Amino acid sequence: MTFDPLPPAPANVVGRGPKVRAAVLAATLAELGETGFAALTVENVARRAGVHKTTVYRRWKDRRNLVTDALTDHVVSNISIPDTGCVASDLSQLARHVVRLQNSPIDQAVTTALHSDAARLPEVAEIRRQFFADRFRRAEPIIGRAVERGELPSDTDPTLTIKALIAPIYLRILVTAEPIDDASADHAAEITLAAARAGVFRRPRC
Amino acid sequence: MTFDPLPPAPANVVGRGPKVRAAVLAATLAELGETGFAALTVENVARRAGVHKTTVYRRWKDRRNLVTDALTDHVVSNISIPDTGCVASDLSQLARHVVRLQNSPIDQAVTTALHSDAARLPEVAEIRRQFFADRFRRAEPIIGRAVERGELPSDTDPTLTIKALIAPIYLRILVTAEPIDDASADHAAEITLAAARAGVFRRPRC
Amino acid sequence: MTFDPLPPAPANVVGRGPKVRAAVLAATLAELGETGFAALTVENVARRAGVHKTTVYRRWKDRRNLVTDALTDHVVSNISIPDTGCVASDLSQLARHVVRLQNSPIDQAVTTALHSDAARLPEVAEIRRQFFADRFRRAEPIIGRAVERGELPSDTDPTLTIKALIAPIYLRILVTAEPIDDASADHAAEITLAAARAGVFRRPRC
Amino acid sequence: MTFDPLPPAPANVVGRGPKVRAAVLAATLAELGETGFAALTVENVARRAGVHKTTVYRRWKDRRNLVTDALTDHVVSNISIPDTGCVASDLSQLARHVVRLQNSPIDQAVTTALHSDAARLPEVAEIRRQFFADRFRRAEPIIGRAVERGELPSDTDPTLTIKALIAPIYLRILVTAEPIDDASADHAAEITLAAARAGVFRRPRC
DNA sequence: CCTTAAACGAGACGGTACGTCATGTCTTGTC
DNA sequence: GACAAGACATGACGTACCGTCTCGTTTAAGG
Numbered sequence A, B, C, D: 001m002t003f004d005p006l007p008p009a010p011a012n013v014v015g016r017g018p019k020v021r022a023a024v025l026a027a028t029l030a031e032l033g034e035t036g037f038a039a040l041t042v043e044n045v046a047r048r049a050g051v052h053k054t055t056v057y058r059r060w061k062d063r064r065n066l067v068t069d070a071l072t073d074h075v076v077s078n079i080s081i082p083d084t085g086c087v088a089s090d091l092s093q094l095a096r097h098v099v100r101l102q103n104s105p106i107d108q109a110v111t112t113a114l115h116s117d118a119a120r121l122p123e124v125a126e127i128r129r130q131f132f133a134d135r136f137r138r139a140e141p142i143i144g145r146a147v148e149r150g151e152l153p154s155d156t157d158p159t160l161t162i163k164a165l166i167a168p169i170y171l172r173i174l175v176t177a178e179p180i181d182d183a184s185a186d187h188a189a190e191i192t193l194a195a196a197r198a199g200v201f202r203r204p205r206c
Numbered sequence E: 001c002c003t004t005a006a007a008c009g010a011g012a013c014g015g016t017a018c019g020t021c022a023t024g025t026c027t028t029g030t031c
Numbered sequence F: 001g002a003c004a005a006g007a008c009a010t011g012a013c014g015t016a017c018c019g020t021c022t023c024g025t026t027t028a029a030g031g
Helices: A017-035 A042-049 A053-059 A063-074 A087-100 A105-114 A122-148 A158-176 A182-197 B017-035 B042-049 B053-059 B063-074 B087-100 B105-114 B122-148 B158-176 B182-197 C017-035 C042-049 C053-059 C063-074 C087-100 C105-114 C122-148 C158-176 C182-197 D017-035 D042-049 D053-059 D063-074 D087-100 D105-114 D122-148 D158-176 D182-197
Strands: none
Touching: A017 A042, A017 A053, A017 A063, A017 A105, A042 A053, A042 A063, A063 A105, A063 A122, A087 A122, A087 A158, A087 A182, A105 A122, A122 A158, A122 B158, A158 A182, A158 B122, A158 B158, A182 B182, B017 B042, B017 B053, B017 B063, B017 B105, B042 B053, B042 B063, B063 B105, B063 B122, B087 B122, B087 B158, B087 B182, B105 B122, B122 B158, B158 B182, C017 C042, C017 C053, C017 C063, C017 C105, C042 C053, C042 C063, C063 C105, C063 C122, C087 C122, C087 C158, C087 C182, C105 C122, C122 C158, C122 D158, C158 C182, C158 D122, C158 D158, C182 D182, D017 D042, D017 D053, D017 D063, D017 D105, D042 D053, D042 D063, D063 D105, D063 D122, D087 D122, D087 D158, D087 D182, D105 D122, D122 D158, D158 D182
């Protein structure tokens, strides 16, 4: 969920191209954060990017494509998966990592946008889906190793477990609007660990 | 979070007043569900309610007030608190009740709206806050009775516990967009119960 | 080619309607006169009329309709046909009348517009056609009476004669851009009279 | 008012210069004829000339200069002055020549443009003025010879006479939009001759 | 024949105006 | 007196064209 340093180059590279593209996408995310998707205006984005309205429309068909592109660009599930040799630490570390990814204003804006009216756009919904699918998939080894080490019951479902881990965090972000910190992360890890040890996430469940 | 049949009548009662009011608010919720807050249009609401645009503006200052009022009217925390004599059943029942409250299209629309761009309106944020605060407060006795019965550790924090209970449900609603049913509810209850028994929700924590 | 005092009311009569309509049409003609059809801008017309752009578009589909309507409204062939008992005076009077109709800035603007790029619009071309057809038809009696009085050869074609009468005037207006006055009118009348007496306009000709 | 085969070369002669210049000016006149000055776009001209927009702007400062240059290039008063020894024939021949100059689409386009919104450009107005001034000047000998031969009154003003000659033709072109042919030309000549013989064009008049 | 400078193709850009749509205010007539 | 109807100012939408400005790439001399 941070800048992708690799050259994705979905647009042309001539002239001021790349600079304009970056400026407009950054402005879009900033506006998304400040005013939200519903109130986001192409003209404000353009002004903020120091660019003319028609320049935005030259590269993006409409407001929706602009937002979609801005989110796509910044939603990169580069989450790092801990491997401490102890499932309790692993879950805690993972949860803390998720929490930290919400600390920059830009990533807050992205998360908020992904769960706002923008999510009615099929492309945005798909971005969100892939983001979480990727996150669940990458976190699987944590549970796999824990099972191998005998820390968790065999048949413990990795995805169910990770969902349980992030659920309290997203409840605070999206529902109760409480701040999140390492303590919140550890709390979520404890809940998950207790449930996992009790066999709540064993496969037959869905 | 269901239709309130009682006459709240915060507006005038003369003429076609109440009928118009109800029709417009119902139309507002329907539009909220279909198009979302960002794309909600006073003209569409008016058309749907079989009423003229100016009639809407006569009663509500603007689009924001209309939405706020529609949500206020329908967000009524009339959740029923189970008392089965067993905390496992109580949590399961409560979770199932929460799930069922999402079954009507209108309540889905309300929940979606409460967590969409509309939540940037202070009034809507306040509605959401009060709704959940009320829900947590009313559910406290479940935990209290469980502690008294010795089913859960003393010092188990009711609010923390209930938050843990609803977290997986709201993750499915808001994040993963998965359908929710009684199984989801029971799963959430199991997680919570395991964690609670393990003492994860004891007071010192926050 | 002057204001039509009769209530044409092609638009609704509610609200500021008629006032706005008149203001916009007047502004349109003024802009036509100052900048011409090619450079006429709806936004400038609106500003000049003290009205918002969308108000113009509410009543007229586009720039073309606006211009067409403005011209229609003001092109009223209310030319008065002299009857002095002498064809020489009649032609002179008629020519002078035509010249005088070009004296107001507004009528100059209309004439210019009718012979500018605006005439590529089929509606404007039709307005012009009808205007001149009507003028030729109304002037017929002058020639008819002259023939009856024996002042002109029988079989003198009225339309041919009137065309010859106005040709030098319109040459000055449209081609040589010379000012026109009563002397120009009398000159045109003399040419026409000499030719008519010589039998140049007798029917067999076309 | 036809293609000038001489190398005017107001631009450089190196490279593809002359070919491009000719193609663009031809395309400009074609567009002038089809869409008129008001709707003429540089991009359409460029496309039609098989050239890129920037190539047009490299040679002409703007749309106005392009049109001006295209008209200048093609408005060449190469009218041939008849000398048949008889003023009646001379006038008829001259009129027929004027008519024939309107037969090519390109010359029609030029004439239309000269009397359209383009004429608001001072340069275009000047082109028109010079074109007609030149035509009147070159036609003078016709009248001079007629006077010498005693066919017309002494003091017959050549310019007035020629204006009278072309007036009916331009009325058909610009006002009544009727087709013109040799008959129209002869008719104009007859009118003019009758008036001239009657002394209508004697000098004191203006 | 081969280089070399101009002219050209391509297209992004800031800008003006277009014509559309929704907001929220207002007035007029009608039930 | 509340409502329907709808005009209005405002402001954003998304489009087309203007005229300017790089960049590479021909291409037609001139060495």
